[in-house]
Amino acid sequence: MTKERFLALSTLVIFTLLCTVSGHAANIKTRQKTIILDPGHGGSDTGLTTPAGVKEKDITLELARLTAAELSDFFTVKLTRDRTASVQSSPGQRAAFANQNHADLFISIHLHHAGPDTAFIYYYDHPGTPAPDQWEARAITARPRSQKLAKTLAAHLQAGSPPLQTTLFNAPLVSLEGVAAPAILIEPVSITQIPVTGETRKKFLQPYARTIADSLRNFLKKQN
Numbered sequence: 660m661t662k663e664r665f666l667a668l669s670t671l672v673i674f675t676l677l678c679t680v681s682g683h684a685a686n687i688k689t690r691q692k693t694i695i696l697d698p699g700h701g702g703s704d705t706g707l708t709t710p711a712g713v714k715e716k717d718i719t720l721e722l723a724r725l726t727a728a729e730l731s732d733f734f735t736v737k738l739t740r741d742r743t744a745s746v747q748s749s750p751g752q753r754a755a756f757a758n759q760n761h762a763d764l765f766i767s768i769h770l771h772h773a774g775p776d777t778a779f780i781y782y783y784d785h786p787g788t789p790a791p792d793q794w795e796a797r798a799i800t801a802r803p804r805s806q807k808l809a810k811t812l813a814a815h816l817q818a819g820s821p822p823l824q825t826t827l828f829n830a831p832l833v834s835l836e837g838v839a840a841p842a843i844l845i846e847p848v849s850i851t852q853i854p855v856t857g858e859t860r861k862k863f864l865q866p867y868a869r870t871i872a873d874s875l876r877n878f879l880k881k882q883n
Contacts, residue, residue, distance in 0.1 A: 692764075692879050694730060695757040697739040697834070698723040699769035699844075702748060707772055707850045713860075718853055719768045722864050722871075726768075729872035734879070751794075754837035758797075764808065764875060765842035767834045770850040777824050778816050781844040782809045783836065784829035795831075797839040802829075804841035808878050815874035816847060820866055823847065841878075847871065 698719040700706035706715025720741070727736040737760055739753040757765045771779055782805035783798035785791050791799055798805070806829070813825040835842045847867050854860045 690761075691735045692733075693735040693737065693760055693762050694875060695737055695739060695760060695762040695765045695840075696723040696727055697753050697757075697765065697767040699767055699834075701740045707770055709850055709853060709855075711855045713850070713853050713855060715770050715850055718770055718850065718860075718864070721860065722847075722868055723768050725861070725864055725868035726766075726871050729868055730875065733876060750833045751837060754835075757842075758837070758839050762838070762840040763879065765835070765838045765840050766871070766875070767842070767844040769844060769846045770848055770853075771846040772850055775849055775852050776821055777826070777849065778813075779826050779828065779846040780809045780813055780816075781828045781830055781832055781835070782806050783832060783838075783842060785831050794837045797837055798835055798842065801839060801841050805835075805843055808841045809843045811878045811881075812843065812845065812871065812874040815870050815877070819870035845871070 698716070700714075700716035700719060702716075704716065706719070708714050720738075723738055724741075727738065730736045737756075739756050753767075754765075771777070773779075783802060785795060785799055809827050813827055816823040816825045832844055834844050847870075848864075852863070854863050
């Protein structure tokens with residue numbers, strides 16, 4: 660074999676190998692998991708209000724932002740509403756926002772007015788009569804995974820700091836209707852406990868945000 664033919668053959672082999680590797684690389688599809696956080700209420704819908712005038716809509720937004728900060732290094736996190744963006748006003752719009760962004764999880768954040776150190780978690784269910792329509796059927800399909808997500812978060816809240824006595828409910832909540840991903844509504848803290856001042860409030864909410872983030876991270880890890 661002449662030197663020229665050897666070089667030509669070597670070049671052809673290298674080119675073929677590069678094309679093969681490139682082809683395999685093109686077939687490898689990766690996507691960072693997407694978590695949609697839905698701060699409850701918003702706009703003219705203030706939700707609960709403390710005697711000092713602290714509104715639930717502001718607390719849920721603050722808790723959502725803190726939770727997003729805990730998750731953003733690992734996942735794509737989007738909020739259904741923020742002061743710097745347009746508000747997804749209706750539950751249907753928020754569900755559609757989650758579906759359009761190919762959500763892997765949907766967490767609607769609210770407060771309750773029960774006693775301290777208690778929490779409530781809801782996942783979508785339907786009594787079966789009348790039969791759910793196509794929109795509702797999305798949440799029904801995701802129900803088993805939503806229930807697992809609810810149980811995962813409950814375990815973390817019960818073992819968290821502070822530990823919370825957590826109750827799970829299944830109900831046809833309009834806030835979760837239409838969401839194709841595992842979806843839950845959480846009420847991790849009582850509005851009666853919320854501090855008035857901003858910095859004190861942030862320090863109070865931070866452990867809740869960390870516990871919620873840890874539970875979501877743990878759930879998604881188990882799904883891989």
